[in-house]
Amino acid sequence: MSFLLQPVRAYAGLWRRDWLSAFGLALLVLLILLGALGPYLPIGDATRIAVGPRLSPPSWRFPFGTDELGRSFLPRVVLGIRATFLLSAAAVAMTACIGALLGMTAGYVRGAVDQIVARAADVLFSFPALLIGLLIAAAVGPGETSAIAVIAIATLPLFVRVVRSVTLTLSGRGFIVAAEVAGASPLRVMGLHILPNIGGAIVVQLTYALSIGMIIESALSFLGLGVQPPNASLGSLLRQGSAYLTFAPWLALSSGAVLSAAIMSVNLVGDAVRDALEPLEGRSLT
Amino acid sequence: MSALIEARGLTVAYESQGRRAIALDGADLTLGRDESLALVGESGSGKTTLGMAIGRLLPRQARREAGDLRIEGRSVFGAAEAELRALRRDKLGFVFQNPMTALDPTMRVGRQVALALGRGGGVRDLLARVELADADRVMRSFPHQLSGGMAQRVVIAMAIARQPLAVVADEPTASLDASVRDRVMATLSRLRAETKTSLVILSHDLRMVAHHARRVAVMYGGRPVEMGEVSRVLANPAHPYTRALLRADAGGRSPGARLEPIPGAPPVLGASATFCAFAPRCPMRQAPCDGTRPELRAVEGRLVACHFAEAALAEAEASR
Numbered sequence: 001m002s003f004l005l006q007p008v009r010a011y012a013g014l015w016r017r018d019w020l021s022a023f024g025l026a027l028l029v030l031l032i033l034l035g036a037l038g039p040y041l042p043i044g045d046a047t048r049i050a051v052g053p054r055l056s057p058p059s060w061r062f063p064f065g066t067d068e069l070g071r072s073f074l075p076r077v078v079l080g081i082r083a084t085f086l087l088s089a090a091a092v093a094m095t096a097c098i099g100a101l102l103g104m105t106a107g108y109v110r111g112a113v114d115q116i117v118a119r120a121a122d123v124l125f126s127f128p129a130l131l132i133g134l135l136i137a138a139a140v141g142p143g144e145t146s147a148i149a150v151i152a153i154a155t156l157p158l159f160v161r162v163v164r165s166v167t168l169t170l171s172g173r174g175f176i177v178a179a180e181v182a183g184a185s186p187l188r189v190m191g192l193h194i195l196p197n198i199g200g201a202i203v204v205q206l207t208y209a210l211s212i213g214m215i216i217e218s219a220l221s222f223l224g225l226g227v228q229p230p231n232a233s234l235g236s237l238l239r240q241g242s243a244y245l246t247f248a249p250w251l252a253l254s255s256g257a258v259l260s261a262a263i264m265s266v267n268l269v270g271d272a273v274r275d276a277l278e279p280l281e282g283r284s285l286t
Numbered sequence: 287m288s289a290l291i292e293a294r295g296l297t298v299a300y301e302s303q304g305r306r307a308i309a310l311d312g313a314d315l316t317l318g319r320d321e322s323l324a325l326v327g328e329s330g331s332g333k334t335t336l337g338m339a340i341g342r343l344l345p346r347q348a349r350r351e352a353g354d355l356r357i358e359g360r361s362v363f364g365a366a367e368a369e370l371r372a373l374r375r376d377k378l379g380f381v382f383q384n385p386m387t388a389l390d391p392t393m394r395v396g397r398q399v400a401l402a403l404g405r406g407g408g409v410r411d412l413l414a415r416v417e418l419a420d421a422d423r424v425m426r427s428f429p430h431q432l433s434g435g436m437a438q439r440v441v442i443a444m445a446i447a448r449q450p451l452a453v454v455a456d457e458p459t460a461s462l463d464a465s466v467r468d469r470v471m472a473t474l475s476r477l478r479a480e481t482k483t484s485l486v487i488l489s490h491d492l493r494m495v496a497h498h499a500r501r502v503a504v505m506y507g508g509r510p511v512e513m514g515e516v517s518r519v520l521a522n523p524a525h526p527y528t529r530a531l532l533r534a535d536a537g538g539r540s541p542g543a544r545l546e547p548i549p550g551a552p553p554v555l556g557a558s559a560t561f562c563a564f565a566p567r568c569p570m571r572q573a574p575c576d577g578t579r580p581e582l583r584a585v586e587g588r589l590v591a592c593h594f595a596e597a598a599l600a601e602a603e604a605s606r
Contacts, residue, residue, distance in 0.1 A: 110346070173387050174382045174384060174387035174388035174389075175387060175388055175389050175390040175391075177343065177380075177382070177388075178380065178382065178388050178389075178441070178444065179390075179401075180343075180374070181341055181343065181374050181378065181379075181380045182374070182375060182401065182402045182444065182447075183371045183372065183374050183375020183376070184401075185371065192390075192393070192401070193390050193393070196390075196392035196393065197390070197391065197392050199392075
């Protein structure tokens, strides 16, 4: 097992030791734990109606107050964390695989394949994500699936571009040529030699794509195109709260604050990961 | 006699942004089995292009315009992808200039050598054969944990892993420390002799060539201009360029002796030369040099591409 732990230890050694990254990481872990364990925590039921008075302000019994149907808002926010993270993580993970594959093929094989992939990525990149969201929601109807599709389309060009460009610079390196000389097939070269060497770039891109994914998911849900009731995401809760902003501001404030915290934690961790894997100076991993 | 590698009139041009530069201008070369050949020449003389053409490892911008290169009688340029892969895998080995970039930084050395070996196995024996002490530690290491000399030995091990017919070494010791240079070259020479593999060394180090190669091909303007036994060619060069090269080389000079630089700069050919490419820098230049392209011909036991090779040899004889 030590060969599996070794790279983990190597990366842990590169982690930037400052309070900001530590704070980001702690916040992210806390939010993920909340989202994962939400249904099992003793904070009340997220969907039960009229457990308290309508739109009551925060109290010991309802820390985030109650909404217009008398539901306790804290479990709903926890439910929203879960939906926001799950949807964007699923979409981004899927996109990372497809994007890495496309980018690597384009950068390594070059030629016509490269032209098609790179130009298609440019076209996708120039498309506003919300417009695609409206189109897809109109075509397949609003919901989780269309939210995932929109995030995937919006973040795909990020991966394709970055992976393609790092693959391009890597392809001229001696060990790639050496592998080709040793008679390795293109698939083998990409899987064995290129992928491990661009792993760092993919991981860095992954964190940025995750925060973009969360913003898109929230925006779609805010517009009513994403998660549908009685399920909730941070975006749909914010929309719900915005309707009562003047006399029940705790709804919008609590969900908005949690959404900001979530995106900030992902960005902080992303910055720390980038600093660890792509240092501007000092020892290079390659 | 069946040559292992044979280039005939190979012409390769690089094209970028509409500009064309001829890197190989009708190059002829033969390499037999169990033979060591050094390609020497200044930067830009085409030695790397010719060496890499052996495995069709030319950059994307390079285009073969004429001629061919055959390995065991089969055209390298006419080979299909799969055939080319098999050829590179089973018949050729390459040693590159910088061993640090020739090894995958993310993979342990043992695994890389095992990949080069294929199904056979025997990584430890192979590393022992290239005189790497403590093979077990080397196998567990990542490339950045090795010294340059050790890394080059690993690269050599990978090049000979499948008992190729020929190994092409592009300036194999240029990036190494002077103290390990000779030892790495000695290992390479010993392995070549043991395995009866042919070796092509691309180098500009004439002294090293004299020690480790049996035959030498002096490249100029994209083709070999003098080719023959090292002992014969370097002791008594027939081509004015070879003679100038030797006069400019510090290796064989006694301290205090003057080195004579070659006047002018190597040519950048826009088209195949219809004259002698060395003529503008040649002290023996005469009328035919600018009008007729000299072809390789046998003169006193070597091949020379010079109209006045006999005169050059006679002049050298007279001044001795």
